[in-house]
Amino acid sequence: MATSILGKLFIFLSIICVFSNAHLQSKEDGFISVSISEKGLDFIKDLLTDKAVSSLTPLELPSIEKTVRILLVGRVKIALSNIVIYHIDVPFSKVEVGDDDITISASRATANLSMDWKYTYKNWFVEVSDHGKASVEVEDMEVGLKLGLENKGGGGGLKLSLMDSNCDVNDVDIKVEGGASWLYQGVVDAFRDHIESAVEKAILKKLRKGISKIGSLLHSLPGEIKVDETSALNVTFVGDPTFSDSSIGFVINGLFFPSNGALASPYQNQILQTSVPCYTPAKMIAMSLHEDVFNSASLVYFNAGLMQWQVGKIPDQSLLNTTEWKEVVPQLYEKFPNARMVLDILVATPPSVHIFDGAMEATINTDVTVDVMSDDGEVIPVACGSVLISASGSVVVSGNNLTGSIELDRFNLSAKWSKLAAYKLK
Numbered sequence: 545m546a547t548s549i550l551g552k553l554f555i556f557l558s559i560i561c562v563f564s565n566a567h568l569q570s571k572e573d574g575f576i577s578v579s580i581s582e583k584g585l586d587f588i589k590d591l592l593t594d595k596a597v598s599s600l601t602p603l604e605l606p607s608i609e610k611t612v613r614i615l616l617v618g619r620v621k622i623a624l625s626n627i628v629i630y631h632i633d634v635p636f637s638k639v640e641v642g643d644d645d646i647t648i649s650a651s652r653a654t655a656n657l658s659m660d661w662k663y664t665y666k667n668w669f670v671e672v673s674d675h676g677k678a679s680v681e682v683e684d685m686e687v688g689l690k691l692g693l694e695n696k697g698g699g700g701g702l703k704l705s706l707m708d709s710n711c712d713v714n715d716v717d718i719k720v721e722g723g724a725s726w727l728y729q730g731v732v733d734a735f736r737d738h739i740e741s742a743v744e745k746a747i748l749k750k751l752r753k754g755i756s757k758i759g760s761l762l763h764s765l766p767g768e769i770k771v772d773e774t775s776a777l778n779v780t781f782v783g784d785p786t787f788s789d790s791s792i793g794f795v796i797n798g799l800f801f802p803s804n805g806a807l808a809s810p811y812q813n814q815i816l817q818t819s820v821p822c823y824t825p826a827k828m829i830a831m832s833l834h835e836d837v838f839n840s841a842s843l844v845y846f847n848a849g850l851m852q853w854q855v856g857k858i859p860d861q862s863l864l865n866t867t868e869w870k871e872v873v874p875q876l877y878e879k880f881p882n883a884r885m886v887l888d889i890l891v892a893t894p895p896s897v898h899i900f901d902g903a904m905e906a907t908i909n910t911d912v913t914v915d916v917m918s919d920d921g922e923v924i925p926v927a928c929g930s931v932l933i934s935a936s937g938s939v940v941v942s943g944n945n946l947t948g949s950i951e952l953d954r955f956n957l958s959a960k961w962s963k964l965a966a967y968k969l970k
Contacts, residue, residue, distance in 0.1 A: 574782035575834040576798030582790040584828030589639040589648055600750050603629040605657075605742045612734055620665045624678075624735060627659040627742065641787050645707055646691045655682040655743065661720065677721045682743055684714040689751065693785050693792075700767050700780025700797075704759035706752060711744040768801075775800045775844045798833065800841040802848065835904075838897040851891035856884075866916065875964045876926065880916045886923065888913040892930070905936040905953070911960065926963050932956040 580588070605627040613619050637650040657680035664673045688710045696703035716736050767780045778797040786793040845851060855864075862868050864885040870877030895908045913928045937950035 574795035574797060575837050575840075576796050577793065577832040578796070579791050579793040579830040581828055581830065585639045585641070585646075585790075585792065587828055589637060592648065593634055593637050593650065596751060596754060597632050597634060599754060600632055600747060601630055603746055603750060605629065605746050608735060608738050608742065610735065610738065620663055622661065622663045622735070624739075625660050625662070627657060627739075629655050629657050629743065629746070631656040641789060641792060644692065644694075644787060646693065646787075646792070647688065648691070649686070649688040651686050653685040653687060655685060656680070657682065657739075657743070679719045679721070680739060681717045681719075682713050682715070682740075683717065685743075686710070686712045686714070687747065687751070689755065691755070695781050695784045696763065700782075701765055702762040702781055702785075704755065704762050706755045709748055709752065711748045711751075713740040713743055716740050716743075770803060771800070772803075774803060774848045774850060775841065776803045798837050800837070800844045802844055835897050835899045839894070842894045842896065846891060846894040851895075853889045855887040855889060873964070876916075879964065880918075880924075880926070884917040886915040886917060888915060888925075903936055903938045905934065907932070907934045909933075928960045928962070930956075930958050930960050 607623060607625040607627065609621070609623045611619055611621050632653065632655045634650045634653045636652050637648070640647045640649075659678050659680065660675065661678050662673065662675040664671070666672070688708075689706065690708040692703075692705040692707045694703050694705075695701070716739055718736065718739070765779075767778070768776045769779055770776045778799050778801060780797050782795045782797055858864060864887070866877045866880050866883045866885060890911045890913070892909045892911050895906060898905045898907075910931045910933075911928055912931055914926050916924045916926050918924055932954060933952075934954040935950055935952050938948055
């Protein structure tokens with residue numbers, strides 16, 4: 545049984561020690577700190593860029609009509625329709641973090657368009673028209689978005705705002721196909737500025753719509769996450785994000801509370817040295833958890849009465865029979881010969897976690913009551929002992945492996961009461 549307890553304790557410590565090498569910022573009511581590093585920001589930027597490109601194609605632009613004067617001909621009406629951006633390529637992009645903003649920019653981007661063209665000329669005695677297709681290649685396009693991120697009114701959620709945006713097309717190449725294309729190429733080239741403007745407006749409109757959707761998603765993030773029927777995790781943001789040259793930091797409340805209870809918590813202060821840190825393997829995201837995160841979970845489950853168990857079956861069932869103990873506790877066997885035993889295990893106080901110098905210590909105080917089952921099924925408590933277990937350890941993530949160590953610091957067993965006559969263990 546001691547081996548089973550130590551095994552569970554190691555798993556418990558492994559889960560809460562798996563986080564290594566970051567720092568918790570001391571902010572009121574914030575117990576979990578998350579920092580997105582430069583690598584993490586690049587990953588998010590690439591993800592958003594790919595998503596933006598896929599959402600932008602195909603993109604239909606409004607039709608363009610223009611009346612131009614041609615020498616020796618007169619006024620000719622030209623229309624471009626079915627203008628569609630069907631391909632966009634973004635070879636270079638970057639993300640920059642300012643004092644209170646994030647800028648995502650793309651350069652040397654290209655886009656390919658297809659469209660139909662048609663011209664009509666008529667006077668009082670004749671009408672002439674022709675039509676065909678044209679392909680357009682947009683080159684050296686630059687797109688930039690400056691975003692703001694803040695805690696919306698201190699309500700615990702994030703507000704994403706578009707502070708500035710730009711889309712600049714530096715070159716457009718139009719190739720006319722069909723009809724007397726050699727004759728109309730120069731005419732269609734007159735639409736170059738109109739096409740540039742249409743592309744810029746359409747892309748910016750689509751990107752602004754996408755930013756608005758992301759903002760709505762952030763706005764709708766829940767303030768709590770239900771863990772199970774007993775507890776939930778308070779994930780409201782505390783204060784505004786912090787911006788540095790190469791990272792963005794967030795602080796959330798991070799405490800557990802009863803699923804049917806309020807978000808209020810007895811924990812109010814944070815101490816830098818009592819946080820356990822974590823990096824993802826690629827060091828894209830760093831996270832620090834204050835020891836009170838674990839202690840709040842401990843308190844919730846303790847108050848819910850879930851830290852008590854009755855053990856009546858174990859792999860070696862003979863150990864739960866008084867016959868197995870007749871040489872060790874003869875009084876027990878003499879009073880209850882060949883009787884089945886049951887252990888009532890009750891955690892006496894909420895288990896506590898303490899973090900110090902990159903290591904962790906967990907202390908569990910339990911009461912173990914030995915019950916004997918009489919022939920008529922009556923449960924008879926016969927003795928109770930107090931067990932105090934204290935263990936410390938550390939865990940390190942190396943690649944895809946989890947390694948660490950655990951050391952049993954204390955294992956104290958003392959008798960609390962007994963219905964047996966004064967006895968001595970043999």
